[in-house]
Amino acid sequence: MSNIAFIGLGIMGSPMAVHLQNAGHTVKGFDLNPSNAQKLVDAGGRAVTSIADAVRGADVVAVMVPDSPHVQAVLAGEKGVFETAEPGALIIDFSSIRPDVTQELAKQAAERGFRLIDAPVSGGEPGAVNATLSIMVGGSAEDFAAAKPFLDTVGKTVVHVGTNGAGQTVKSANQLIVATNIQALAEAVVFLEAYGVELGPALDVLGGGLAGSAVLNQKREKMANREFAPGFRIDLHHKDMGIFTTAAREAGLVTPAGSLIAQLVASARANGDGHLDHSALLRGVERLSGTLNKEN
Structure with missing residues (x-):
């Protein structure tokens, strides 16, 4: 079982974080809207008030936010994941963003000793609630293998489609x-x-x-x-x-x-x-x- 930070607890992120908590992982969730963390808390997870609090002690960092600038801010911004996460952490970006942004963030992550995969999902809210998402994954084969148990918890069809950016x-x-x-x-x-x-x-x-x-x-x-x-x-x-x-x-x-x-x-x-x-x-x-x- 792993310590997971889940950043972004909206329509998609909230049920995904709950599934990971219910699978036996320890999940800390952060969202700009604190009320979005309630379902995770009800499942036994923790709500925290900053990215730094979420990633402290986490070996996996999951991100589910709306757009490229949001992912850039979460990962590379001040007091973001790159500044505050544990060395060697596996970052799973479930967001749907520009492929070139993913590639640049993956490069920055590697330079800082992190592993990053892009894992955007399809299936909408029903897929997130029922853990039947289709997940298209870009990244190294080794990082995909490390992430697959977590991906299998929230998705039904999980496919490694290529290097960083291919998922997007x-x-x-x-x-x-x-x-x-x-x-x-x-x-x-x-x-x-x-x-x-x-x-x-x-x-x-x-x-x-x-x-x-x-x-x-x-x-x-x-x-x-x-x-x-x-x-x-x-x-x-x-x-x-x-x-x-x-x-x-x-x-x-x-x-x-x-x-x-x-x-x-x-x-x-x-x-x-x-x-x-x-x-x-x-x-x-x-x-x-x-x-x-x-x-x-």
């Missing part, structure tokens, strides 16, 4: 596919409703054929009920699509569908939907079609 690159591809599927499902829902087709049976039969997907299974009820409490916010998917389109451009790639989806996500955010679940791309289809009920 695969996550970018994942976010392209997810957003495209959500947009297609949203358009299908609006289309079916426009013709008076009963939505439940229609989605049942679509889900049983080639059109079936994890997106359809997880997002159909949110769309049908127009209930968009966030499992994964549009704000975050907007950030992820920016990572994808920037990296694709830097590689000289032409990604017409990806560019269009990125603009549709940006439009949803610009229209005030950034705090909603990404299934609220449905509202964008309705907005463009003139059928949006502004009370929903």
